[in-house]
Amino acid sequence: MHMDIVMQQVLKMKNEDPVRFNKLVQEGMAAELGYLPEKNLREISAEKLKKENYSEDPEYTAVSDAVLAGKRKDVEKLVNKLIENGRDPLDIVTEALMPGIQVQCEMYDLGKAFVPEILMSNDAMQGGITICQSELGDIPSKGNIASFVAQGDLHDIGKNICAAILKANGYTVTDLGRDVSKEEVLKTVKDKGIQLVCGSTLMSTTKPGLMDTALLLELEKTGVSVACGGAAVSKAFVGTFNNAIYTKSPLETVHKADSIISGNKKWNELR
Numbered sequence: 001m002h003m004d005i006v007m008q009q010v011l012k013m014k015n016e017d018p019v020r021f022n023k024l025v026q027e028g029m030a031a032e033l034g035y036l037p038e039k040n041l042r043e044i045s046a047e048k049l050k051k052e053n054y055s056e057d058p059e060y061t062a063v064s065d066a067v068l069a070g071k072r073k074d075v076e077k078l079v080n081k082l083i084e085n086g087r088d089p090l091d092i093v094t095e096a097l098m099p100g101i102q103v104q105c106e107m108y109d110l111g112k113a114f115v116p117e118i119l120m121s122n123d124a125m126q127g128g129i130t131i132c133q134s135e136l137g138d139i140p141s142k143g144n145i146a147s148f149v150a151q152g153d154l155h156d157i158g159k160n161i162c163a164a165i166l167k168a169n170g171y172t173v174t175d176l177g178r179d180v181s182k183e184e185v186l187k188t189v190k191d192k193g194i195q196l197v198c199g200s201t202l203m204s205t206t207k208p209g210l211m212d213t214a215l216l217l218e219l220e221k222t223g224v225s226v227a228c229g230g231a232a233v234s235k236a237f238v239g240t241f242n243n244a245i246y247t248k249s250p251l252e253t254v255h256k257a258d259s260i261i262s263g264n265k266k267w268n269e270l271r
């Protein structure tokens with residue numbers, strides 16, 4: 001087709017159907033950067049994503065499926081049964097509950113699932129996480145951590161998982177929720193004797209919130225640094241400012257929190 005006509009159609013779509021326009025631009029960029037192989041984009045199915053994310057244990061797979069279907073009651077029933085059978089609650093979180101939400105989120109990203117499905121799966125996963133946490137009981141606290149999602153960002157699924165895994169590993173976590181200002185974080189650090197802050201963001205536009213928080217905590221001489229994670233955050237980005245470390249996964253955060261809170265290492269030794 002002649003390029004002028006293509007451009008006219010593209011501009012028409014931009015005005016009349018901005019959602020589709022933005023989706024196509026993002027897919028095109030992701031394919032160009034190598035995140036989405038162009039030819040496979042339409043072939044990705046729930047079955048394929050399950051194969052990539054699910055455990056091989058059928059009892060865990062059943063929980064992941066119930067999370068994917070957004071069935072909170074089924075998740076709770078299955079998780080209770082696994083616990084009765086002596087399964088490790090932390091394993092249930094990472095091997096059974098997390099894979100379900102991961103598949104749902106990837107389906108959403110491909111335009112094959114929608115907001116209500118994400119929210120139902122999140123709720124179903126939270127049902128399972130609550131049971132696992134209560135099962136772990138009162139472990140003597142290893143230290144005080146605050147968790148938050150940067151100002152302007154509402155994506156909190158990953159942060160909730162990270163907070164749950166920190167709690168399961170013996171930390172007292174003050175969860176400030178999402179869309180949190182640096183001033184709120186500072187106040188909590190001062191009021192609650194926080195020893196490490198864990199912050200996350202999933203959008204490029206809200207990344208500066210993590211940097212501003214780390215720098216404010218430094219400026220105010222709190223001695224508390226920020227472990228930064230979430231899909232929009234990279235090691236390179238965190239390396240551009242002081243008083244912060246990059247942690248790729250919740251378990252890596254646990255290990256780095258252990259080093260920082262026991263006083264063995266400072267943020268600048270863990271970069």
Ligand code: B12
Pocket residue numbers: 026101102105106108109115118122152153154155156157158159161162198199200201202203204205227228229230231232247248249250253
């Ligand atoms: C689910 C989702 C939503 C849900 C969020 C529901 C909720 N309660 O969180 C809804 C539908 C509400 C939503 C809304 C929007 N979204 Co959205 N969303 C997603 C999606 C599909 C999945 C994110 C997710 O939860 N993944 C699953 C979790 C488990 O993964 P995770 O967060 O990365 O967490 C893991 C690690 O990163 C790490 N981790 C996470 N946090 C932390 C913290 C610490 C300290 C550590 C150590 C580790 C860690 O551990 C986790 C477990 O492994 C992504 C695309 C994608 N595939 O990532 C887009 C995405 C993040 N959304 C995007 C956008 C643009 C939006 C909207 C602006 C859309 C719109 N036009 O309205 C709004 C934003 C509203 C706002 N102000 O925040 C873009 C962001 C682009 C960018 N880079 O800037 C993405 C990337 C989609 C895309 N391809 O364009 N979204």
